[in-house]
Amino acid sequence: MSVVTRQRRWGGPSIALALLAWALAGAAPARARVIERVVAVVNDEIILLSEVEQRAAPFAGQLASVADAEQRKLRRAQLRRQVLEQMVDDKLIEQQARTHKLTVEEADLDRAVQEVMRRNNLTREQLGQALAQEGQTVESYKQQMLRPQLLRLKVLNVQVRARVSVGDDELRALYQQNLRTLDAEAKVQARQLLLAVPAAALPQQVASRRALAEQLAKRLAGGADFAQLARQYSDDAATRAKGGDLGTLTRGTLPGKVEDALFGAKAGQWLGPLATPQGFYLVQVTQREESAARPFEEVREQLRDQLYSQKMEQATKSWLREVRKKAFVELKP
Secondary structure, eight states: OOSBSSOOOOOSHHHHSOEEEEOOSSSOTTOEEEEEOEEEEETTEEEEHHHHHHHHGGGGGGGTTOOOHHHHHHHHHHHHHHHHHHHHHHHHHHHHHHHTTOOOOHHHHHHHHHHHHHHHTOOHHHHHHHHHTTTOOHHHHIIIIIHHHHHHHHHHHHHTGGGOOOOHHHHHHHHHHHHHHHHHHOEEEEEEEEEEOOTTOOHHHHHHHHHHHHHHHHHHHTTOOHHHHHHHHOOOHHHHTTTTEEEEEOTTSSOHHHHHHHHTSOTTOEEEEEEETTEEEEEEEEEEEOOOOOOHHHHHHHHHHHHHHHHHHHHHHHHHHHHHHHSOEEEOO
C-alpha cells in the first residue's frame, strides 16, 4: 500500500508543522524539544503521535517479554505502524459518517453498555471496577471505544452490507467442507491381515499372494474368524500375534486405499483383498466412533453467520481500499 495515495499541496502551520515547546529555563532559547508531531494527514485532518501512543498503550505489555533491545525496538515500531494504519481507517470512516450524516446517539451507547454487561454477566458497578483497573471510566469507555465501533458499524451497514450475500449453494459447500474435517476426527477400531509383496516381486509371486488373499476372503465370507486367520497368515509382525488388532485409528495412519475402506465400513464389516504397494490387505472394523456432525438444516444459520462474517470482512477491506484511493492520505516518518 502506498504511503501517499494521492499527491496534494498543503499549506498552513496547523497541518504541515510539528508542534514545538521551547525550553524556558536556563540557557540558549535555540535548544528545542519536540513534544508533539503530526504522523498522518487524512484529507483535512491530522493524527498526532501522542494519539497513536495512547491507542497503542494497551498493547505495549506484549513487548515486555522481548529481551533483545533491538528486537523490542523493531516490534514497537511495527505495533505503532499497525495502530496508525487502523487509526487512518477509523478517520476515513468518521469522514464517511459525516458525509452520509450518520451519528451515534447517547441511546445507542447506553444500549451497547447494557449488551457488554449482559454478555459478560456484569453489573454496572462491576463494569466500572473492571474499567478502573485499566485506567478508564464507563463514560470514557463509551466515548473512546464504543462510539467508534458503533459508528463503524453504521457506516459499513450503509456502504458495504449491500455488497455481501450468502447463497444456499455456498452454505452447502461449506457444510461439506466441515464434514470432511469432522470425518478426519472420526475413529475406528480395526483388525488387518497383510499378505506382503516384496518390492522386487516377480509376477508369479504377486499372483500367488493375490490368490491366497482371495481364498482367505472366501473363508471370511463363509464365517471364518478374522482374528484367527490374521494370527495364522498375516505378514505384519506387529499385529499378527494380536489377531491383527490395530487398536483405535484416526485418518492418516494407514495407506489411503485401506483407510478409505475402513472409514467407509460399518462395525463388524470386513473388506478386501485391497491391493497396495505393500501387498494385499484384508481389514475389519470392530467398532466405530462417529464424528459429531449435525444435520445441514440444524446448522444452516450458524454456517450463514460464519460465512457472512468472512465475506463482510473481505468486502470491508475492499471498500476501505477504494476509499483510500480517493482520499489524500500521507503517513509521515
